[in-house]
Amino acid sequence: MANTKRINQVLEKLSYQPEEGKTIVVSYAPENLSDRIRRFFEGIFSYNNFYALSFCKESIVLLPFSAYWPDVKKKVALELPFSSIRGVEVSESGLDYRIDIQLDNEVISLMTQQAELSAHRASGCLSIEDYTFVHNWHTKNLKGTLQVLQGLGC
Numbered sequence: 001m002a003n004t005k006r007i008n009q010v011l012e013k014l015s016y017q018p019e020e021g022k023t024i025v026v027s028y029a030p031e032n033l034s035d036r037i038r039r040f041f042e043g044i045f046s047y048n049n050f051y052a053l054s055f056c057k058e059s060i061v062l063l064p065f066s067a068y069w070p071d072v073k074k075k076v077a078l079e080l081p082f083s084s085i086r087g088v089e090v091s092e093s094g095l096d097y098r099i100d101i102q103l104d105n106e107v108i109s110l111m112t113q114q115a116e117l118s119a120h121r122a123s124g125c126l127s128i129e130d131y132t133f134v135h136n137w138h139t140k141n142l143k144g145t146l147q148v149l150q151g152l153g154c
Contacts, residue, residue: 003129004137007052011061014077022055024145025126025138026062029098029109050126051078053110055148058082060101065126080108087153090146099149112146115139 004023011018027049030038051062062078080101087102095117099110115138127138 007054007063010063011054011056011077014061016054016059016061016077016079017057018061019055019057021141022145022148023137024053024112024141025065026051026053026099026110026112029111053112053145055145060085060149082152085152088149088151090150097146099146101149102153112142113138115142 004020007023008018008020050065052065054061054063059079059081061080064076080103084103085101086104089100089102091098091100092114093111096111096113099112101108101110127136129135129137
């Protein structure tokens with residue numbers, strides 16, 4: 001469980017300026033169906049493959065979920081400056097959304113879990129705001145964050 005306050009604290013410690021309400025849980029997109037199945041079963045036991053995608057003042061930052069956030073170094077986070085993003089495509093893919101971020105020479109493909117079932121999936125477990133298990137920041141932020149992502153690029 002990681003609340004947005006904690007994620008923002010880690011980002012600020014790394015000298016980023018996070019924007020409120022623009023953080024979702026993502027993972028890298030699988031290469032094929034077999035990889036997707038493998039990741040599904042691995043995800044049951046481990047959250048090491050998930051990241052908090054956060055909009056910051058001048059970039060998007062992917063911060064890996066970790067029990068060691070107090071020791072996270074800036075080199076661990078992936079920063080994508082807005083100026084380097086040429087376009088973003090968001091599409092439905094099963095129970096998830098696929099996010100393809102086009103840069104100059106590559107595409108970074110991510111997956112994020114749809115809001116309706118996220119409380120029963122990894123994104124829900126990772127994005128519970130408090131111990132009431134009612135407030136889920138991934139679900140709350142998903143629609144708006146995807147809209148902002150689609151507006152990026154030339």
